[in-house]
Amino acid sequence: MLDSIPSFARLVAELAKFPGIGKKTATRLAFFLLRQPRAEAEALAGAILELKEKIGFCSRCFHITESDPCPICTDPGRDEGLLCVVEQPQDLIAIERSRSFRGRYHVLQGALSPLDGIGPEQLRFVELLQRLKGSAVRELLVATNFTVEGDATALYLAGQVRPLGIRVTRLAHGIPTGSDLEFVDDATVNRAVEGRRDL
Amino acid sequence: MLDSIPSFARLVAELAKFPGIGKKTATRLAFFLLRQPRAEAEALAGAILELKEKIGFCSRCFHITESDPCPICTDPGRDEGLLCVVEQPQDLIAIERSRSFRGRYHVLQGALSPLDGIGPEQLRFVELLQRLKGSAVRELLVATNFTVEGDATALYLAGQVRPLGIRVTRLAHGIPTGSDLEFVDDATVNRAVEGRRDL
Known part of the structure; x- marks a missing residue:
């Protein structure tokens, strides 16, 4: 079974740490990676490492950014x-x-x-x-x-x-665009009535 | 938006290449990685690279393996x-x-x-x-x-x-363990009747 292929088992264990990804999905993803050319796997591994190297938090607004302060904080048009x-x-x-x-x-x-x-x-x-x-x-x-x-x-x-x-x-609280009133939850309808506006 | 954080956008694009993982899920996974300690991200990247380095196909049975021939092919107990x-x-x-x-x-x-x-x-x-x-x-x-x-x-x-x-x-073709006959598809029931066995 997988115990005899430790590097495969290790990747499955790492992938299964993602939220919403269980062991079955992790195994499917690992088999997909195995079928990919080596360059694809290297691109993914590189992107993961680059993320941790390059991204930090902006010291002004605390958004994620590669430069500090971030492009939004330094944008003169805002x-x-x-x-x-x-x-x-x-x-x-x-x-x-x-x-x-x-x-x-x-x-x-x-x-x-x-x-x-x-x-x-x-x-x-x-x-x-x-x-x-x-x-x-x-x-x-x-x-x-x-x-x-x-x-x-x-x-x-x-x-x-x-x-x-x-x-x-x-932000306004109310019925989202494209909804049928029939299927909107009671709390949302309640807030939408309370917050009604003149037409 | 994401264009201003190229390393994040790149990881999202790489993760979205997995089958069954769309852009929204890929973004969620990338944010998860961002919150993880650096060692966790390095473990995942390392496991991906190790997979491609260590795993090949057994030259006898063509199963995935780290050693050739694979442990199943060399197991004297089989x-x-x-x-x-x-x-x-x-x-x-x-x-x-x-x-x-x-x-x-x-x-x-x-x-x-x-x-x-x-x-x-x-x-x-x-x-x-x-x-x-x-x-x-x-x-x-x-x-x-x-x-x-x-x-x-x-x-x-x-x-x-x-x-x-x-x-x-x-392999025998028939009703799987734990099923209700009522919900089994017609083709399977058909094969199960054809392949019936003496009790």
Whole structure:
């Protein structure tokens, strides 16, 4: 079986560490790599090593970046008065993809979750407050997730930032584009009715 | 977006080459790697490179192996009179896992599929016939898959090997363990009735 091919078993074990990838899928991926030309496998291994070598966090906004400060922080075409707070780099990327925001960002690297031992000290709150003090920021757009943790983080942020005289806003909560009302969950419909707007 | 982080984009592109892994899953895996300690990423990259360096095909049975001939071919405890033919190394591993067979193997590295241009010359048929001639093999157990290609390969094999005076058998075709008859497909029930046995 696999015990007699230790290098294969080792790769399967490494691949199975990925979230959502079990032993069966890992075996399938390993067999795929085995059939690929050596150059393909080397390209993948090289990309993994390069990721850890080149990517770090921006010292201003804490987004992932190859240069510090990151290209978004140094882009002169962005509005200094608008700052968007997100939980993770993935969230920042989603907002950039929507092409709807031309300000700057701050990545908290998580959300408040007291049950998991994540308080403000575990996140990039201190750095955010330091950025805001004496800055040109007029509006802080809170784009944390619409989960219990994201809601708690948004409320905490509002309490900390409003005293600085900065407007605090949050992404609209409602029915997503393309949905049938019939299949949208109750909590979302509830929030959409509460947040209804004049046509 | 991702264009500004080329090393990240490159890893996502490499991971998305895996079968069944799209761009979204690849991005999720890349973010996971980013959060892992450097040693973990190096272990994965190392395992990929080691796979291509160490693993080749056994020159006797064409199973994957780190040593040639492979541990199964050199195991003195196996019955030389029994040879099991499979399509792929995965199939051999499945039979070994079942602990039901103590003979040797021959991996064809595929199945006949004229529409895809795969004839006997593209598979390890010649090597199989050479192994059989003048050997101690009494029985050839054909364990190709129960697909159109696997069936065709089994028939072709039987036609080639029977003239050598070797008994040719095939895995039993029927209802799998743990199934409800109600949910088994018609073709399988049909074969199970045809192949019924005395109790």
